[in-house]
Amino acid sequence: MKQIKVMVVDDSAVVRQVLSGLLGREPDMQVTYAVADPILASERMRLQWPDVVVLDVEMPRMDGLTFLRKLMAERPTPVVICSSLTEKSTRTSMEALASGAVAVVSKPKLDLRQSLHEGCDELVAAVRSAALARVQPAPSMRAPAPPVVPAAKLTADAILAPMGDAPAPGRGNGRVVALGTSTGGTQALERVLTELPPQTPGIVIVQHMPEQFTAAFAERLNGLCQITVREARNNDPVLAGQALIAPGGRHMLLRRGPSQYFVEVVDGPLVNRHRPSVDVLFRSVAKSAGASALGIIMTGMGDDGAVGLLEMRQAGARTLAQDEQSCVVYGMPREAVRRGAAERSVALDAISREILQYGGVNGG
Incomplete structure (x- = not known):
């Protein structure tokens, strides 16, 4: 078994010790170095280059963001940001994603040893996912890896009953677009959403993405896009020219009201080892919008969303998958294609055009 060589860069000795222990016990991982700052990291990397770097964002001598940008410019390497949930750290983590980091996992401040052990599965999954990522030299966003736990893998049945025999049509509520993504998704979503005009159907x-980070991610996109982008709240209407992003740690479902769609944000167990789950969203879209929806599954590790996209297609919706060449990790789209859930595979650059054509927007 080829081991993933991991370097840990964090100014806390406790964090370095705990992370090294958690990652080092995995049979497919080897922590080559655990150092206190990027200056030391640079010295060690000249001796042995890691496959993945686990990086803090707030450190002395050189901050993590500066080190990340330097690394991406000189020798692009998969980086997982391990960040606290302070407002400053969260903003910096979003900048790190924009600068090329592949993943972000949260680092709780209280009961550090216990909290880090509890978050071990998320961190391990992020490192494994990062090791598979296609890191590009040009600055671009990289997405957080899916949190994975070694528990029973639940389906969308845990949140929403399976599809009936006769999916309900949209009944005049208009068209809706549903997107699902994981590793590599933050940069892919930025690419798609920044090309959409205000007349775009509701998304x-x-x-x-971990809790606390989705709001900052949505805020960042909102500042870049013509459409409005924000973290979804329970009972938010789905409006043209607006994209609602499911909050980290909660599931989001599409519901149909008398005259428009709205979203329901709910608690519940992990589905496909994720919360929010793409399968949950896609099933709810199949049930509530039927043939009035477009579903698109994008870059990501694992298979979350493949079953839900198939249910959307069976309900009459249009369905697409991002193609292998443009994915950071071709996992979720591959599984959707394998199951016959996607009508076609399209390049990342073509997804915004597909949305505009579907919505009948001028220029699409």
């Missing part, structure tokens, strides 16, 4: 999105 609902699941991006696998």
Whole structure:
């Protein structure tokens, strides 16, 4: 078994010790170095280059963001940001994603040893996912890896009953677009959403991301896009020119009201080892919008969303998958294609055009 060589860069000795222990016990991982700052990291990397770097964002001598940008410019390497949930750290983590980091996992401040052990599965999954990522030299966003736990893998049945025999049509509520993505999704979503005009049909999105980070991610996109982008709240209407992103740690479902769609944000167990789950969103879109929906599954590790996209297609919706060449990790789209859930595979650059054509927007 080829081991993933991991370097840990964090100014806390406790964090370095705990992370090294958690990652080092995995049979497919080897912690080559655990150092206190990027200056030391640079020295060690000249001796042995890691496959993945686990990086803090707030450190002395050189901050993590500066080090990340330097690394991406000189020798692009998969980086997982391990960040606290302070407002400053969260903003910096979003900048790190924009600068090329592949993943972000949260680092709780209280009861550090216990909290880090509890978050071990998320961290391990992020490192494994990062090791598979296609890191590009040009600055671009990289997405957080899906949190994975070694528990029973639940389906969308845990949140929403399976499809009936006769999916209900949209009944005049208009068209809706549903996007699901994971690893590599933050940069892919930025690419798609920044090309959409205000006349775009309402969009609902699941991006696998830890709690606290989805609001900052949505805020960042909102500042870049012509459409409005924000973290979804329970009972938010789905409006043209607006994209709602499921909050980290909660599921999001599409519901149909008398005259428009709205979203329901709910608690519940992990589905496909994720919360929010793409399968949950896609099933709810199949049930509530039927043939009035477009479903798109994008870059990501695993298979979350493949079953839900198939249910959307069976309900009459249009369905697409991002193609292998443009994915950071070709996992979720591959599984959707394998199951016959996607009508076609399209390049990342073509997804915004597909949305505009579907919505009948001028220029699409």
